[in-house]
Amino acid sequence: xxxxxxxxxxxxxxxxxxxxxxxxxxxxxxxxxxxxxxxxxxxxxxxxxxxxxxxxxxxxxxxxxxxxxxxxxxxxxxxxxxxxxxxxxxxxxxxxxxxxxxxxxxxxxxxxxxxxxxxxxxxxxxxxxxxxxxxxxxxxxxxxxxxxxxxxxxxxxxxxxxxxxxxxxxxxxxxxxxxxxxxxxxxxxxxxxxxxxxxxxxxxxxxxxxxxxxxxxxxxxxxxxxxxxxxxxxxxxxxxxxxxxxxxxxxxxxxxxxxxxxxxxxxxxxxxxxxxxxxxxxxxxxxxxxxxxxxxxxxxxxxxxxxxxxxxxxxxxxxxxxxxxxxxxxxxxxxxxxxxxxx
Amino acid sequence: xxxxxxxxxxxxxxxxxxxxxxxxxxxxxxxxxxxxxxxxxxxxxxxxxxxxxxxxxxxxxxxxxxxxxxxxxxxxxxxxxxxxxxxxxxxxxxxxxxxxxxxxxxxxxxxxxxxxxxxxxxxxxxxxxxxxxxxxxxxxxxxxxxxxxxxxxxxxxxxxxxxxxxxxxxxxxxxxxxxxxxxxxxxxxxxxxxxxxxxxxxxxxxxxxxxxxxxxxxxxxxxxxxxxxxxxxxxxxxxxxxxxxxxxxxxxxxxxxxxxxxxx
Numbered sequence: 083x084x085x086x087x088x089x090x091x092x093x094x095x096x097x098x099x100x101x102x103x104x105x106x107x108x109x110x111x112x113x114x115x116x117x118x119x120x121x122x123x124x125x126x127x128x129x130x131x132x133x134x135x136x137x138x139x140x141x142x143x144x145x146x147x148x149x150x151x152x153x154x155x156x157x158x159x160x161x162x163x164x165x166x167x168x169x170x171x172x173x174x175x176x177x178x179x180x181x182x183x184x185x186x187x188x189x190x191x192x193x194x195x196x197x198x199x200x201x202x203x204x205x206x207x208x209x210x211x212x213x214x215x216x217x218x219x220x221x222x223x224x225x226x227x228x229x230x231x232x233x234x235x236x237x238x239x240x241x242x243x244x245x246x247x248x249x250x251x252x253x254x255x256x257x258x259x260x261x262x263x264x265x266x267x268x269x270x271x272x273x274x275x276x277x278x279x280x281x282x283x284x285x286x287x288x289x290x291x292x293x294x295x296x297x298x299x300x301x302x303x304x305x306x307x308x309x310x311x312x313x314x315x316x317x318x319x320x321x322x323x324x325x326x327x328x329x330x331x332x333x334x335x336x337x338x339x340x341x342x343x344x345x346x347x348x349x350x351x352x353x354x355x356x357x358x359x360x361x362x363x364x365x366x367x368x369x370x371x372x373x374x375x376x377x378x379x380x381x382x383x384x385x386x387x388x389x390x391x392x393x394x395x396x397x398x399x400x401x402x403x404x405x406x407x408x409x410x411x412x413x414x415x416x417x418x419x420x421x422x423x424x425x
Numbered sequence: 426x427x428x429x430x431x432x433x434x435x436x437x438x439x440x441x442x443x444x445x446x447x448x449x450x451x452x453x454x455x456x457x458x459x460x461x462x463x464x465x466x467x468x469x470x471x472x473x474x475x476x477x478x479x480x481x482x483x484x485x486x487x488x489x490x491x492x493x494x495x496x497x498x499x500x501x502x503x504x505x506x507x508x509x510x511x512x513x514x515x516x517x518x519x520x521x522x523x524x525x526x527x528x529x530x531x532x533x534x535x536x537x538x539x540x541x542x543x544x545x546x547x548x549x550x551x552x553x554x555x556x557x558x559x560x561x562x563x564x565x566x567x568x569x570x571x572x573x574x575x576x577x578x579x580x581x582x583x584x585x586x587x588x589x590x591x592x593x594x595x596x597x598x599x600x601x602x603x604x605x606x607x608x609x610x611x612x613x614x615x616x617x618x619x620x621x622x623x624x625x626x627x628x629x630x631x632x633x634x635x636x637x638x639x640x641x642x643x644x645x646x647x648x649x650x651x652x653x654x655x656x657x658x659x660x661x662x663x664x665x666x667x668x669x670x671x672x673x674x675x676x677x678x679x680x681x682x683x684x685x686x687x688x689x
Contacts, residue, residue, distance in 0.1 A: 320511030
């Protein structure tokens with residue numbers, strides 16, 4: 083297996099790109115802040131306008147970190163799913179993970195009134211949002227997996243994932259019918275996907291979850307590499323399939339679940355980023371691919387968020403719209419150019 | 426045990442294989458007793474659906490057997506841990522590896538997994554085993570190619586190289602000659618013969634190429650609906666074991682040439 087060494091130059095470029103997009107993301111927005119002022123705000127220096135300090139530290143920095151975490155987390159979870167399900171179309175969105183998370187959050191936000199008063203507000207704390215969302219995606223993934231053990235055909239599994247998506251969407255529909263306007267609005271804004279309005283505490287929780295998920299993923303690299311040969315070959319090389327599958331699914335649902343909880347269901351990043359990365363990193367070694375996909379996911383998300391802020395204007399577009407607008411053409415372009423998607 | 430006698434690597438005693446469901450067990454083949462020794466190439470032949478793959482899967486520990494016993498290097502197969510088994514037994518399956526995006530070198534290197542640490546770092550010994558596998562299967566020039574670029578014949582050599590790199594005492598191959606042209610069928614079987622002779626590995630493979638198997642294998646296991654025969658090819662021919670392998674109104678076995686002929 084070719085290691086990280088072979089792609090050293092690529093990694094340097096990715097890290098530089100990440101810094102660039104990160105700074106760009108901090109600097110651009112409804113108010114443009116010069117890059118040198120961004121630096122002085124970050125490192126506690128004086129800014130030309132005192133409001134800039136506030137904008138950077140309390141609004142844009144948490145948002146940029148959220149974007150970075152969301153992009154990395156979703157992209158790596160997509161890579162894991164593609165290897166686990168041996169299907170290039172797998173991703174958190176396609177397999178119904180995001181819908182599962184939506185269901186969890188829907189139950190929480192729309193069902194909170196049922197518990198009423200103090201208990202209701204307790205439920206809506208940030209941790210509970212994460213847990214509900216992670217639990218939702220975990221349950222959907224378990225269901226998809228239960229089917230996987232019975233059906234070997236991966237196409238069938240994808241279709242079942244899509245069906246789960248439809249069912250959860252229907253349940254969310256029923257729940258919204260019975261909830262009041264305020265709750266509905268809260269849920270709909272969540273479902274648009276939003277990286278902003280994140281408290282530092284929220285960013286910290288998200289970072290911890292993503293870090294755990296990414297670490298578990300990275301430490302599963304050897305098993306993931308074995309899975310590239312298929313289950314039977316992997317087993318013949320001494321791999322515990324059930325244990326490995328469980329660990330990978332756990333990592334995926336922590337990543338997809340926590341990102342979806344904080345940033346809403348974000349489309350296409352999980353599916354598209356691993357494929358984009360494979361265009362440059364011509365290896366299947368997960369020890370190389372995971373860091374590469376992680377960096378690429380962060381870069382793409384920061385870029386999408388910068389576009390979504392519509393620099394120099396008052397408006398902000400839903401992040402979900404931007405990732406779809408960029409992600410869908412990329413997948414189509416890859417398919418047309420290579421005629422097939424490999425993983 | 427006489428010192429010049431070759432060590433038995435794989436042995437079965439009155440084995441029955443098949444599938445079990447909650448209500449009943451479905452025996453596909455039974456009464457299978459045979460052995461594969463060090464440096465031996467053993468062919469497994471029989472009609473479609475007779476249970477060749479089921480037997481191989483049971484021998485490779487991928488499914489439980491229904492009756493009888495399997496010994497790998499004198500120890501019950503069921504007593505092996507997964508990693509321990511991976512050190513003794515490698516497989517070449519009919520299924521193609523899930524990812525065709527792997528390079529040949531990456532795929533072959535994966536064979537070293539049972540020997541490497543959690544990072545999969547390749548030691549000098551690992552690299553030597555990989556180099557040997559590449560040379561033995563004549564795949565050095567393909568090393569940097571992606572698997573989707575290869576022909577079926579090349580792919581089969583790569584899969585064999587992966588099993589070789591795993592460096593086990595026993596290699597089990599399920600129909601390694603399917604989808605190959607005549608040249609590659611002969612090439613693959615000659616390669617297996619050479620590997621068994623030169624490396625002392627025990628090699629067991631299933632095939633539909635009975636003509637070729639008769640010429641190249643040390644011993645053969647012939648599976649029929651009623652029972653199984655295990656012997657050297659020439660003894661099996663003398664005993665007429667191939668005569669009734671297929672319905673005789675369509676195909677005849679010619680004892681002199683060791684070939685099947687189509688009945689006019």
